[in-house]
């Protein structure tokens with residue numbers, strides 16, 4: 001809280017104004033009885049303390065107006081240490097109070113007969129006037145306190161704003177910049193001179209001027225800023241500033257995309273896939289999980305192989321989540337799903353004007369988006385030889401050579417690749433670069449098929465029943481034994497994904513709390529019955545056995561480009577013999 005000394009110049013002006021109106025000397029003291037302002041002989045005594053016991057002290061302590069018209073007879077004067085030598089003829093003093101506290105006293109003092117008669121003849125008007133002056137001074141004090149409070153609030157807000165890890169700017173309704181934080185200035189790299197008095201719609205032209213009609217539609221947007229040496233992509237939000245129902249302006253905040261992903265990852269940490277929630281405790285699964293955990297603690301490239309639906313992406317995510325990159329992005333790219341000519345810009349991005357039709361501002365590649373995190377290159381076996389070369393360079397140099405880029409960008413990304421193809425075979429056929437193959441398989445992880453871990457099937461079934469019953473809002477709680485046995489005996493060429501589909505289908509179809517055999521699709525049941533009947537028949541024709549072995553071999557090598565060659569080799573026959581047999585058994589469509 002301020003005292004009178006903090007507004008002493010204002011007070012001195014008031015004292016002089018009073019003197020010129022009344023022609024009576026004025027003195028003003030503060031709460032410590034120090035003279036703050038004065039006229040006449042008191043001018044030289046500013047800064048001095050007034051006498052120990054005086055009318056001023058009483059006025060201050062008792063917060064009462066004191067009027068003395070005869071200093072020789074007055075009781076207060078008699079007790080004053082100046083009694084006998086006092087030069088004052090008469091005086092009026094009034095406390096300066098604010099919120100019940102006395103901050104000082106303002107007094108009028110007569111030093112001669114003439115001044116004394118002014119005081120005595122106009123006692124009522126003068127005391128009234130003095131009261132008004134005391135109010136004027138206390139209001140000045142109040143205003144001073146308010147100004148300081150506002151300055152303090154402003155300072156606090158500035159510190160808060162600058163401590164935020166988010167760029168923020170406030171504007172008036174026409175877009176003129178009012179306030180902004182350090183992060184804003186640094187993110188967009190705009191000098192203070194341009195920002196002060198600048199217009200946001202000119203400086204950041206991706207922001208469209210909001211209108212009351214479609215405010216809701218345009219209040220958030222994605223931005224791409226590539227100027228002043230900055231290359232930012234993110235999301236912006238506009239909030240209205242409304243005071244007493246009137247729109248006064250807007251506050252805009254910006255979140256960089258990478259941060260948004262990071263925050264998203266943090267929020268979703270609880271639901272993250274970890275090795276613990278990958279279902280399966282068979283020996284081979286336990287071994288695979290252990291290997292994945294070791295891989296998570298390293299920064300080397302991982303190559304996950306396994307048939308379709310064995311959980312390659314699941315393992316890749318779990319490895320990322322167990323690594324110290326977990327708070328940074330996990331970016332998955334399916335190399336087979338994107339045409340080769342687009343995959344290059346998808347992975348590595350391009351600079352503005354890199355080619356005809358290139359987007360304004362260029363494009364950030366997945367490698368850049370995954371900075372400090374993990375990139376998951378799924379179906380790597382389908383990548384073209386040209387891109388394999390580019391990828392190899394990125395892995396070796398740890399630098400990104402963007403299309404149309406002038407300089408290389410350093411990247412810190414961990415690579416996990418996956419495929420259901422036999423990369424070794426592709427290397428032999430010249431379809432996959434040998435050098436890249438070895439770069440990728442620094443830590444190879446092979447996921448077991450579901451057939452190889454049949455003991456996990458009941459666990460997976462129970463897990464999936466719970467999951468889908470909840471999702472589909474059905475009261476299914478389990479499965480009947482024969483149905484469970486049928487599922488456990490099936491060969492599951494589509495692995496866990498196929499099992500998932502069957503469970504989802506069965507729960508949809510089920511009308512009872514337990515899944516029953518009759519709702520299990522026939523193609524799954526037939527293997528069970530075929531095998532069962534085969535066991536009972538015991539003796540089968542050689543042709544039947546031959547047909548079944550051919551089928552089994554095709555099933556095993558169906559994902560290989562040179563499947564027929566591999567099947568023939570596995571069956572120990574020539575390709576020509578295989579073709580003859582396929583024709584004989586009418587299996588040619590396979």
Ligand SMILES: Nc1ncnc2c1ncn2[C@@H]1O[C@H](COP(=O)(O)OP(=O)(O)OP(=O)(O)O)[C@@H](O)[C@H]1O
Nearest residue numbers: 278279280307308309310311312313314420496497
């Ligand atoms: N052990 C497991 N526990 C629980 N769910 C699993 C398991 N393995 C796979 N899944 C589920 O099966 C589905 C297929 O898994 P994922 O996509 O990881 O397989 P993938 O090997 O990458 O397949 P593709 O080669 O076809 O891309 C997903 O829905 C996944 O959640």
